[in-house]
Amino acid sequence: xxxKSWGNYPLNNSNNLNFGNEEDLKTIIDNNNQLIPFGNGRxxxxxxxxKNIINIKPxxxxxxxxxxxxILHVQSGVLLSEIINIFVPKGWFLKITPGTKLITIGGAIAxxxxxxxxxxxxxxxECVKEFNLMLPSGEIVACSKTENLELFRATCGGMGLTGxxxxxxxxxxxxxxxxxxxxxxxxxxxxxxxxxxxKYKEKPYSVAWIDCLAKQDNIGKCILMVGDFDDxxxxxxxxxxxxxxxxxxPSFVLNSLSVKxxxxxxxxxxxxxVSNKKVDLDTFFYPLDGIKNWNxxxxxxxxxxxxxxxxxxxxxxxxxxxxxTISLSRKGSFLAVLKLYGKSNENYLSFPMEGxxxxxxxxxxxxxxxxxxxxxxxxxxxxGRIYLSKDVRVSNETFEKGxxxxxxxxxxxxxxxxxxxxxxxxxxRVKI
Amino acid sequence: xNYILIIGAKSDIARAIAKKYAENGYNLYLAARKSDELxxxxxxxxxxxxxxxxxxxxxxxxxxxxxxxxxxxxxKPIGVISVVGYLGIQEKAEINFxxxxxxxDTNYTGVVSILNVVANEFQKNKSGFIAxxxxxxxxxxxxxNFVYGSAKSALTTYLSGLRNKLYDYNIRxxxxxxxxxxxxxxxxxxxxxxxxxxxxxxxxxxxxAHQKEKNIIxxxxxxxxxxxxxKCIPEFQFKKMDL
Numbered sequence: 001x002x003x004k005s006w007g008n009y010p011l012n013n014s015n016n017l018n019f020g021n022e023e024d025l026k027t028i029i030d031n032n033n034q035l036i037p038f039g040n041g042r043x044x045x046x047x048x049x050x051k052n053i054i055n056i057k058p059x060x061x062x063x064x065x066x067x068x069x070x071i072l073h074v075q076s077g078v079l080l081s082e083i084i085n086i087f088v089p090k091g092w093f094l095k096i097t098p099g100t101k102l103i104t105i106g107g108a109i110a111x112x113x114x115x116x117x118x119x120x121x122x123x124x125x126e127c128v129k130e131f132n133l134m135l136p137s138g139e140i141v142a143c144s145k146t147e148n149l150e151l152f153r154a155t156c157g158g159m160g161l162t163g164x165x166x167x168x169x170x171x172x173x174x175x176x177x178x179x180x181x182x183x184x185x186x187x188x189x190x191x192x193x194x195x196x197x198x199k200y201k202e203k204p205y206s207v208a209w210i211d212c213l214a215k216q217d218n219i220g221k222c223i224l225m226v227g228d229f230d231d232x233x234x235x236x237x238x239x240x241x242x243x244x245x246x247x248x249x250p251s252f253v254l255n256s257l258s259v260k261x262x263x264x265x266x267x268x269x270x271x272x273x274v275s276n277k278k279v280d281l282d283t284f285f286y287p288l289d290g291i292k293n294w295n296x297x298x299x300x301x302x303x304x305x306x307x308x309x310x311x312x313x314x315x316x317x318x319x320x321x322x323x324x325t326i327s328l329s330r331k332g333s334f335l336a337v338l339k340l341y342g343k344s345n346e347n348y349l350s351f352p353m354e355g356x357x358x359x360x361x362x363x364x365x366x367x368x369x370x371x372x373x374x375x376x377x378x379x380x381x382x383x384g385r386i387y388l389s390k391d392v393r394v395s396n397e398t399f400e401k402g403x404x405x406x407x408x409x410x411x412x413x414x415x416x417x418x419x420x421x422x423x424x425x426x427x428x429r430v431k432i
Numbered sequence: 433x434n435y436i437l438i439i440g441a442k443s444d445i446a447r448a449i450a451k452k453y454a455e456n457g458y459n460l461y462l463a464a465r466k467s468d469e470l471x472x473x474x475x476x477x478x479x480x481x482x483x484x485x486x487x488x489x490x491x492x493x494x495x496x497x498x499x500x501x502x503x504x505x506x507x508k509p510i511g512v513i514s515v516v517g518y519l520g521i522q523e524k525a526e527i528n529f530x531x532x533x534x535x536x537d538t539n540y541t542g543v544v545s546i547l548n549v550v551a552n553e554f555q556k557n558k559s560g561f562i563a564x565x566x567x568x569x570x571x572x573x574x575x576x577n578f579v580y581g582s583a584k585s586a587l588t589t590y591l592s593g594l595r596n597k598l599y600d601y602n603i604r605x606x607x608x609x610x611x612x613x614x615x616x617x618x619x620x621x622x623x624x625x626x627x628x629x630x631x632x633x634x635x636x637x638x639x640x641a642h643q644k645e646k647n648i649i650x651x652x653x654x655x656x657x658x659x660x661x662x663k664c665i666p667e668f669q670f671k672k673m674d675l
Contacts, residue, residue, distance in 0.1 A: 061472050062479035086480060 003053060006295055007044040007392060008248075009302030009364050012425065015052045025164060026138035028054060029421055036424040037160040039104035040079060043111065044305045045392030046425035047159050054164065056106050062086070063167060070172040071129060076106030076165045081289075083172075084281075088237040092172040093229075093281070095127035099207075099337075101286050106165040111389040112157030112350040116205040116285065119342040123350055125156035131168035136421040140166065154412050157350035159388055161413065161422045161432060177230040178237045180205070180284040184275045186267070190220020190320055197340040197356075200226040205284070207339050211263045212323055212360060213256065213332040219323045222338060223270055227284060240282065244292040251299030254363055256330045263332075288335075298363045306372055307351075307359035307387040308379045309341060315356035318382030322358070322375055329371050333361040348405040348412075351387040359390065369393050388426060399430040406432070437461040437509040439490065439546060440516035441470060444615035445565065448635035449513060454481040456639065461509060463490035463501075492516050492542035502549045511561035512550045513638070514543050518580075519617050525579040532579050539583035544590055551594060555601050561642060562598070563606035564591055568650065571609070571659045574675045595647060606641055607648045610634050611655035627652075 003014045017032070019025040029035065034051035041048065059077035066072075070092055072083065080094060081101040087093065098113040107113075109131060112123045121127075130144040133155055143152040155162045183200070187193045193208060200206055203226040210222040288294050295303065310318040319338075326332050337359045344353040351357075362368050376398045379386065385402025386394045400406055410432065413419040426432075436453050438446050441462035450460055454477040462470050467487040478485040490501055518538035525531040543564060554560030569577055570584030588607055595605035612618065612628040629652045637651040650656040662675070 061476035063472055063475050065479055082480075086482075 003038070003049060004041070004302070005044060005046065005048055006042045007302050007304050007364075008295055008298070008300070009304065009392060010046060010049070010425070012046070012049040014050065017052055017054050018058065019054065022134070022140065022166070025054070025134060029134070029136060029138060029164075033421050033423070035422050036427075037106060037110070037164050039077065039107035040102055042100060042103045042107065044303075044390045046429070047111075047388055047391070047427075048107075049425045050423060056104060056164070059166075060104075070174065071169050072172055073167065073169045074105055075167045076104060076109070076131070078105050079103065080105070080108065085237070085239065087172060088175070088178055088281070089235050091175055091235055093175045095171055095173040096121055096124045097285055098124075099286065100289055102289055105168050105170065106160075109156055109165055109168060110158060110160045112345075112347055113389070114341070114352050116207045116339070118352055119201065119206070119340055120204055122342060123156070123345055123347070123352055125152075125345060125347055125350070127171045127173075128156065129169040129171055131155070132166040133162065134164040134166055136163060136417045150412060151416075153347045154349075154409055157347040158409070159349065159424065159427065159432075161424070161427055162416070162418050163422065175229050175235075177232045177234050178281050179230040179232060179234055179278050180227040180281060181230050182225055182227040182277050182279050182284060184270050184277065185224040185226070186222075186270050186273050187224065188221050189218055190316065190323070193220050193222045193224065193338065194316060194356075196222075196224045200224070201340070204228045207337060209266065210323075210336045210338045210358070211267055211332075212326050212336040213260050213263055213330070214323075215327055219320065219327060221267070223267065225284070227279075229281075230278060237281075240290070242290055242292045245294055245296040248296045248300040249298070251301055251363065251365070254298060256332065259332055298361070301364045303361050303363045304368075304372075304392045305359055305361050305390040306375065307357060307390045308375070308384050309351065309353055309357035309387070310355050310379065310382045310384040311353060312355040314382035314384070318378060318384065319356060319358060321382075322378050325371075325375060325378065326360070329367075331362060331365075331368060331371055333363075336360045348409040349388065349403055351385065351389070353385070355384075357387075359387075388430075391426065394430060396429070396431045435459045435461055435484075435505075435507055435509040437463060437505070437512045437550075439463045439512065439514045439543075440492065441467070441487075443515050443517065443617065444631040445610070445613060445634050446513075446515035447473060448631035449515065449638060450485075451477055452632075452635040452639045454478075454483045454485065457481075457483070459484040459486075459507075461486050461488055461505065463488045465489070465491050492546065493537055495542065495545040498546045498549050502546075502553060508553065508557075510559070511563070511642070512547070513562075514547065514564040516543050517565060517567070517617065519577070520580055522577050522579060535579045536583045536586075539580065540586045540590070543587055547590075547594065551598060551603075554603050555598065558601045558603070560603045561606070562591075562594065562603065563608060563638060563642065565608045565610065566591065568609050568611045568655050568659050572662055572670070576675065604642075604645050606638070606646060608634075608638055608641070609648065609650045609655065609659075611650065611652060611658070627654075627658075 001016045032052045036050035037056050038048045038053040057077040059075040061075045063073040097115045108124045114123045185196045206226040208222040208224040214221050341352045436458045442464040467489045470487045474485040474487050520535040566588045567584040569581035570588045591607045612623040634651045641649045
């Protein structure tokens with residue numbers, strides 16, 4: 001069966017394996033190798049693609065919820081959107097959420113995802129109290145910060161390469177409204193952008209859209225959105241109709257001119273330098289989830305998202321250099337997202353570190369991988385790293401230099417024979 | 433606090449029915465053997481729909497406990513749906529009476545035993561809803577499964593009489609006749625895809641038929657016509673056919 005991830009690239013021929021219960025799953029692991037768990041297919045590149053993929057999404061039971069401490073126990077195929085639909089009306093929300101709610105809990109743990117509040121709350125693993133992991137031996141172990149810590153550290157951010165996450169207990173946070181008080185700040189260049197992030201550091205949520213086609217003095221101009229939950233008591237959260245992109249756009253639709261036009265309008269839509277607005281949580285956290293199949297605008301050849309992070313010290317210089325390189329290449333994307341992150345955690349392969357991260361979408365076209373290789377070198381020069389959940393092309397060298405705990409991860413894989421069973425196209429490429 | 437009691441709640445059709453009713457605001461009693469195996473399933477629909485879902489141990493072949501089982505329900509259900517079914521193996525049943533007896537007792541005797549209890553209780557209150565999953569296999573005996581078919585046929589006849597009797601008491605009785613359904617019970621059969629329903633479709637049909645107070649439904653709908661044709665074939669011809 002042909003399987004693609006969110007980037008629609010590459011298209012991979014995979015055996016789609018389903019299991020009913022834990023015994024079935026053990027048999028699947030015993031009888032196959034080159035296995036990787038597959039959730040909702042929202043990682044962008046090839047991290048959930050392999051010869052044999054194990055379908056996790058059908059395993060989506062809610063197992064228990066403790067009103068007293070907000071601890072929710074779910075099977076790993078439950079989508080964040082399902083949690084939101086059920087729990088927002090009761091006054092609970094995810095403590096940490098990425099920019100899409102259409103991912104499974106298992107995927108959230110395996111990518112150790114982060115969100116607009118990383119600078120305050122950290123990665124998804126911070127809200128994971130415990131999970132059960134099936135090892136290659138078929139043994140099921142409970143992992144938490146107090147039990148089997150090394151498996152916990154390896155599995156959170158471990159890209160599904162340590163075994164199968166069966167279920168997890170996650171900590172929800174109390175909210176008193178579905179609405180966010182959002183402040184929008186418009187800046188003219190990278191210096192102003194950094195100052196704005198610094199100024200609004202205390203706000204729980206922040207993210208900036210950046211115009212990466214801007215030139216010279218305007219490089220790094222952005223629209224920064226910060227906010228926090230309101231307390232107006234409005235928990236009336238209902239499903240909305242979603243726009244749909246019914247087919248792949250022809251690939252010429254997105255070119256430097258159309259992106260420039262989009263950026264021009266997007267930037268000018270905000271008139272005041274600083275403005276306040278009340279928006280609902282979907283608008284604030286998940287703007288793109290409002291459009292079904294938005295990945296089709298990049299055409300049938302697909303796209304990739306390039307996301308890197310640089311340490312705080314080198315962020316300014318590094319970003320300046322990278323933005324200049326992109327601007328010159330005229331291959332800028334219209335979804336470029338900049339964010340200030342908080343401290344890194346101790347998970348072996350978690351992406352975040354204290355500093356600035358930029359995520360850019362690029363249509364797969366001639367010359368794109370060469371450009372990204374070039375940017376890789378700049379990222380390395382400034383001691384940064386690449387986010388595996390988005391990646392489809394990074395080299396083993398570039399990857400390794402960014403992740404100091406990779407050897408720990410590798411030896412753990414060997415110890416539990418994970419390397420014999422669990423491999424993705426990505427893990428094979430970057431030699432994890 | 434309207435409860436529906438689902439008997440034989442472990443089957444795929446029963447689970448789909450449970451989901452459907454919980455989504456539409458009903459609380460549930462899920463009765464089955466080793467009902468603790470249903471606990472995760474029950475918790476899931478409980479949390480998703482914010483309804484009460486209670487798992488209860490129940491053996492349809494243990495006729496002696498059927499009355500006390502019903503008496504033990506603290507809040508009485510407004511409706512009962514029997515999804516009990518045992519296909520068995522025809523060839524085995526032909527040479528081994530234990531298999532025949534199991535097919536008959538599970539599909540007929542046991543269901544009648546519990547539905548008698550339910551019917552008497554509903555009759556006292558002059559309200560209630562009874563539904564039971566029979567089968568298109570009960571419409572005409574065929575060489576491939578006539579032990580199962582005859583048990584289902586008896587059930588269909590029982591339900592018809594029950595409906596007739598309870599009409600005066602304002603109690604509706606629904607006979608459900610599924611054709612092929614893709615479930616654990618039928619995984620080993622090679623079913624023609626176009627004729628095969630998913631459990632969710634069956635649940636949907638049952639829920640609709642309940643709301644519309646129907647008497648007999650076939651699911652999928654076209655089985656009504658398929659069975660009509662099959663029933664019209666004269667016996668002298670039918671006996672020569674391999675269906």
